[in-house]
Amino acid sequence: AQTVTQSQPEMSVQEAETVTLSCTYDTSESDYYLFWYKQPPSRQMILVIRQEAYKQQNATENRFSVNFQKAAKSFSLKISDSQLGDAAMYFCAYRRLKKKLVFGKGTKLTVNP
Amino acid sequence: GAVVSQHPSWVICKSGTSVKIECRSLDFQATTMFWYRQFPKQSLMLMATSNEGSKATYEQGVEKDKFLINHASLTLSTLTVTSAHPEDSSFYICSASWVSSGLTDTQYFGPGTRLTVL
Numbered sequence: 001a002q003t004v005t006q007s008q009p010e011m012s013v014q015e016a017e018t019v020t021l022s023c024t025y026d027t028s029e030s031d032y033y034l035f036w037y038k039q040p041p042s043r044q045m046i047l048v049i050r051q052e053a054y055k056q057q058n059a060t061e062n063r064f065s066v067n068f069q070k071a072a073k074s075f076s077l078k079i080s081d082s083q084l085g086d087a088a089m090y091f092c093a094y095r096r097l098k099k100k101l102v103f104g105k106g107t108k109l110t111v112n113p
Numbered sequence: 114g115a116v117v118s119q120h121p122s123w124v125i126c127k128s129g130t131s132v133k134i135e136c137r138s139l140d141f142q143a144t145t146m147f148w149y150r151q152f153p154k155q156s157l158m159l160m161a162t163s164n165e166g167s168k169a170t171y172e173q174g175v176e177k178d179k180f181l182i183n184h185a186s187l188t189l190s191t192l193t194v195t196s197a198h199p200e201d202s203s204f205y206i207c208s209a210s211w212v213s214s215g216l217t218d219t220q221y222f223g224p225g226t227r228l229t230v231l
Contacts, residue, residue, distance in 0.1 A: 035219070043151075043204060045222035091156060100147070101208075101220055103156045 002027045004094050006104035013082045014112050020038045021107050023092030032096045034068065034075045040088040048090070051075065087111045115141050117209050119223035126197055127202055127231055134192045134226045136207030142187035143209035150203045183212065197230045
């Protein structure tokens with residue numbers, strides 16, 4: 001069974017600094033998708049970024065970028081120029097096409113002013 | 114785009130009553146909808162997956178007679194918690210997705226419903 005591991009239960013960063021959240025996963029498949037979701041205190045799950053496994057180029061969305069290492073089964077999220085609004089729970093997730101989404105346990109990010 | 118709504122956002126009910134939660138995809142047709150449950154400070158737990166016009170597929174350990182799911186159209190799915198008890202109190206989240214040209218079928222989430230059973 002596929003598993004997703006987020007080894008950092010909590011992280012903190014100073015406003016305007018950069019932080020990296022770690023995620024590793026276990027799968028025997030070659031075609032799959034990886035996601036980072038953000039859940040702020042409102043509890044609304046928001047898609048931050050997604051990566052198709054067949055793409056070698058790392059996905060980027062404004063201040064958010066990933067370091068996708070397929071062989072190492074690693075999918076870290078880098079947040080640049082951190083803002084107070086980035087404070088949230090971040091969930092890494094894995095999914096094969098048309099299969100269920102598998103979530104990690106989450107990393108709570110605190111942004112200090 | 115890709116907005117999912119849920120109604121109600123919170124509900125309080127008495128033990129033994131039934132509660133219905135609606136999930137709507139507002140600007141797309143959702144081929145598949147998902148229902149999750151989230152306990153405080155925990156990750157999301159998938160309860161069931163539903164495709165429009167067919168019966169929902171429930172995860173192991175989820176009582177299908179207690180958590181009734183209907184996916185009557187491509188934009189609406191409902192979760193009914195029947196004969197609710199205090200242990201059913203939780204945060205319920207739906208999500209919706211569609212398959213487009215074989216690309217990733219990303220899930221978009223609703224804002225969630227907080228259920229409190231007295």
